[in-house]
Amino acid sequence: MRHEPIKIAILAMGGEGGGVLADWIVDLGEHNGWFAQTTSVPGVAQRTGATVYYVELFPGANEPGARAPVLSQAPLPGDLDIVLASELMEAGRAVQRGFVTPDNTTLLSSTHRVYSIAEKSAMGDGRVDSDALLRQARRAAKRFVSFNMEQVAERTGSVISAVLFGALSGTGVLPFSRVQFEQTIARGGVGVKPSLKAFGAGFAEAGDALAGKPPQAAAAGGALVWPRHPALDPLVQRAQALPAGVSAIALEGIRRLVDYQDPAYARLYLDRLADLAAAPGGHDTELLRETARHLALWMSYEDTMRVADLKTRGSRFDRVRDEVRSQGDQVLEIEEFMHPRLEEICETLPAGLGHWLSRPHAVNRFVGRFTQQGRVIRTSSLAGFLLLYGLARWGRWRRTTLRYAIENGRIETWLARLRVLAAVNPQLALEAARCQRLVKGYSDTHARGLRNYETLMSVVDRHPHALAPLTLKELRDAALADEHGHQLDACLKRLALMA
Structure with a gap:
C-alpha cells in the first residue's frame, strides 16, 4: 500500500476551468476508493499570476476501519508528483517556483501563450522566448508532455480543463483507467458531450507526445484569401x-x-x-x-477612428462571447473605458478646425474640461454602439484630419x-x-x-x-x-x- 499521497498542482487562469479540473480529480479519487482534498490560492489577476489549485490523493478510503490521513493544504517546492499548466508561461513559473523536479515530477502543459501584462506593456518586443520556456521545462521535469491545448479546446468546442484532464489520463501517471476518468466527467452533468470530446482529443495528443509523434494538424482555415476585387x-x-x-x-x-x-x-x-x-x-x-x-x-x-472601428466589429463581439463562453440567449454587456485627451479630439477634426481648437482660447478650455475624466461606453447597448460606429465611419475622411x-x-x-x-x-x-x-x-x-x-x-x-x-x-x-x-x-x- 502506498504511504505517500499523490501530490498534484494545477496552474490555470480565469475562465479556463481550473477549479472544475481540480474537482474532477477529487471526484475521480473519491469514487474509486481514495481520500482526496483540494485547496486553491487565487492569483492577483489573469495575467499577473494564475490560480494554483492543489490536490492530494491518498489510497485506502474504501478499506474497513480506514483512518483519514492528514493531507497538506499547499504545494511545497520539490514535493510534487504532477504539475498541470494551462499555458506555457505558467509552466515556466511552476519551474521557477521549484514545483517541478527532474527526479519526480510529470509536467503537462499547453504550448500556447497568453501574454502577460509586462510583455504587452514593453516598449519593444517584450515577449518571453517560447522555445526557451520549452527547453527549461524539458530540463526541469522527469517527464514533460506538451501540445497546444487551446487549439484542441477550440476544435472540440470545450475548455482547456477538459483537454488537460484527457492528457492526464493519457500519460498514465494516475492509477485510474480511461473509463474511470470519463465516468467522472459524466457525473458532472454539465457540458458532458463537448467535455468528453475534448477529453478524448487530449488523451490522444498526450499519447502521441509520449510516442514522439508530431501534434495533429489544426483544422483547415485561416489561410489568407485575397478578395476578388479588380482594384486589388x-x-x-x-x-x-x-x-x-x-x-x-x-x-x-x-x-x-x-x-x-x-x-x-x-x-x-x-x-x-x-x-x-x-x-x-x-x-x-x-x-x-x-x-x-x-x-x-x-x-x-x-x-480614435481606428480604435472605434476595432471595438465595433462583429468579429470582436464574437471573440468576446467566445472568451467568456457565453451560451445561447445569455445577456452579454461590454463596457469600454475611453479617455481621449484634448489632443486626440483636435486631431480627429478636419485639419483647419483641429489647428484652431488646439490653440488656447475659450472654446479650447471649455472642451478641455470634458477630457479630465474618462468615459465608460457600453458598446453592447444601442446608444454606445452607434456612438462608436459613427466615429469609426468618420475614418472614410481620415485624410482630411489634423x-x-x-x-x-x-x-x-x-x-x-x-x-x-x-x-x-x-x-x-x-x-x-x-x-x-x-x-x-x-x-x-x-x-x-x-x-x-x-x-x-x-x-x-x-x-x-x-x-x-x-x-x-x-x-x-x-x-x-x-x-x-x-x-x-x-x-x-x-x-x-x-x-
Whole structure:
C-alpha cells in the first residue's frame, strides 16, 4: 500500500476551468476508493499570476476501519508528483517556483501563450522566448508532455480543463483507467458531450507526445484569401514583383492598409516603397524589407477612428462571447473605458478646425474640461454602439484630419531621411528604419515613444556620416528599455551625443 499521497498542482487562469479540473480529480479519487482534498490560492489577476489549485490523493478510503490521513493544504517546492499548466508561461513559473523536479515530477502543459501584462506593456518586443520556456521545462521535469491545448479546446468546442484532464489520463501517471476518468466527467452533468470530446482529443495528443509523434494538424482555415476585387489585382502584382524577401511583407502591408483605409492608401504605400528602391543604395533587400514592415505599421497608426472601428466589429463581439463562453440567449454587456485627451479630439477634426481648437482660447478650455475624466461606453447597448460606429465611419475622411496631416508629414520626413542615409551608409539607414518601432500605441504611450524616436532622429541628422550603425542600435535598445527615456538619456551622455 502506498504511504505517500499523490501530490498534484494545477496552474490555470480565469475562465479556463481550473477549479472544475481540480474537482474532477477529487471526484475521480473519491469514487474509486481514495481520500482526496483540494485547496486553491487565487492569483492577483489573469495575467499577473494564475490560480494554483492543489490536490492530494491518498489510497485506502474504501478499506474497513480506514483512518483519514492528514493531507497538506499547499504545494511545497520539490514535493510534487504532477504539475498541470494551462499555458506555457505558467509552466515556466511552476519551474521557477521549484514545483517541478527532474527526479519526480510529470509536467503537462499547453504550448500556447497568453501574454502577460509586462510583455504587452514593453516598449519593444517584450515577449518571453517560447522555445526557451520549452527547453527549461524539458530540463526541469522527469517527464514533460506538451501540445497546444487551446487549439484542441477550440476544435472540440470545450475548455482547456477538459483537454488537460484527457492528457492526464493519457500519460498514465494516475492509477485510474480511461473509463474511470470519463465516468467522472459524466457525473458532472454539465457540458458532458463537448467535455468528453475534448477529453478524448487530449488523451490522444498526450499519447502521441509520449510516442514522439508530431501534434495533429489544426483544422483547415485561416489561410489568407485575397478578395476578388479588380482594384486589388495591380497592387498584388506590384508587391509580388518585389524581391522575394520583401514581397511577402508588402502583401501583408497591402492587406492591412486596405482594411485600415482603402486601395488608394495601399497604392500610396507601394509608391513610397518604389521611391526608396529607386534611390541610390535603397535597393538593399534588408532595408526594403524592414521599411516595408515599419511603413505599413506607421501608415496604420492608431487614431480614435481606428480604435472605434476595432471595438465595433462583429468579429470582436464574437471573440468576446467566445472568451467568456457565453451560451445561447445569455445577456452579454461590454463596457469600454475611453479617455481621449484634448489632443486626440483636435486631431480627429478636419485639419483647419483641429489647428484652431488646439490653440488656447475659450472654446479650447471649455472642451478641455470634458477630457479630465474618462468615459465608460457600453458598446453592447444601442446608444454606445452607434456612438462608436459613427466615429469609426468618420475614418472614410481620415485624410482630411489634423492627425493625418501630422503623421503623413512625419512619415515623409522619415522616408526622405532613409533615402539620404541609404546613399551614404545602407546599414545606418537600416537601423534608422528600425527606429520606427518606437512610434506605436495610442495617447500617452504614443507620445512617449514619439519623443524618444525624435531624440534618436535628431542624433542621426546631426551625425549622418560619423554615426555608427551599432551606436544607433544601442541607442534604440536603450529607448525601448525605458519608456520614460531615462536610459536613453544616460546612453546619450555616455556616448557624448547630447544636443
